[in-house]
Amino acid sequence: MIEVLNHLVDEIEANLGDETDVDALAARLGTTGYHARRMFSSLAGMPLSEYVRRRRMTVAASDLIGGDDLLTIAVRYGYGSTEAFGRAFRAVHGTSHGDVRRDGGPLRSQPQLRFRLTVEGSTPMDARITERPAFRLIGHTARVPLIHEGINPHIQAHIASLPIEEHARLKQLSDAEPAGLLQVSADVDPDYTQGSELTYLHGVATTADSDVPADLDAIEVPAGAWAVFRTSGAYPAALQSTWAATATEWFPSNPWRLRPGPSIVAVLDRSEDFSAATTELWLPIERS
Incomplete structure (x- = not known):
């Protein structure tokens, strides 16, 4: 990986003014665009x-200082107008191209x-691989922004x-793994952008x-393999650390990659105030 x-990164650098076909490049290199984006x-x-935007604007700044025509620079880095280029430039540098x-x-x-x-990896990760038939996730959904660290308000x-009695009702409906009440994230931006x-x-x-x-x-989940990571400790910090370690330690050293699908957190045990918990993180995977 x-x-x-x-x-x-090399392909992006060689073609800063063009869109890089991540899916095609990843396929040539034996993986998928979905997995490459998530790992990146x-x-x-x-x-x-x-x-890509930051690199374009970094190199474009040197062209501005060199005195090239503004529209020429904008088109060179994939922007159809000086206005669009100017917005991207300010977003990266915090100042206007005129000031620069x-x-x-x-x-x-x-x-x-x-x-x-x-x-890395002086502490072994508690993981297992399981093949699951197709199953269904049912419950109450909401569209929420992605937050990488801390509690998502x-x-x-x-x-x-949700009424307290609804949690008990949901538990009674559970008849497949992962067991118990679940926290499910689906339709996640492949770039895993904060706030998406x-x-x-x-x-x-x-x-x-x-x-x-x-x-x-309901969310329909097709049959396939899952990597299941168990963790205990402060909640949600320990869970989020395990999630990050799957990318930095587990996937680079195992013959698996992420496939599209929901990620699932099963809370196996928790303190009364939910400041600590034992959880299982379920990630959909396939052979790399």
Whole structure:
């Protein structure tokens, strides 16, 4: 995976003015665009699209200082107008292209990324692989923004809006793994962009042929393999650390990659105030 990401960075650098076909490049390198985007975002700390924009504006700044025509520069880096280019330039550098042309700065440069494998993993990850038949996730959904760290207040508000007796009712409907009440994230932006919307479902897993009550939402999940990571500790910090470690440690050293599908968190045990918990993180995977 490290080699794939470095090839991707090189391809972007060689074609800053054009759109890189991530799916085609990933396929040539033996993986998928979905997995490449997710791993890039996790390891680089930014979506691939944001990295491309930063690199374009970093190189464009030197062209501005060199005195090239503004429209020529805008078109060179994939923008159809000076206005669109100007908005992108200000978003990256925090100043206008006119100020940079006149004063030479200030500039916020994005260095070219290079991914390297470091020796980690002194603490083994508690993971297992399981093959599951098709199943169904049922419960109450809401569209919420993606938040990488800390508690998501939008999810909290969604769960708090449900009557207490509804949680017990959902538990009774569970008849498939993962067992118990589940926290499900679906329709996630492949770039895993902070603030992008996803579908959150608070509910349970049922068999594919179970009836869905009329007042509940459903997500159909096809058959396939899952990587299941168990973690215990402060909630949600320990869970989020495990999620990050899947990208930095587990996927680079195992013959699996992410496939499209929902990610699922099963809470196995928790403290009364939910400050600590034992959880299982279920990620849909396929052979790489």
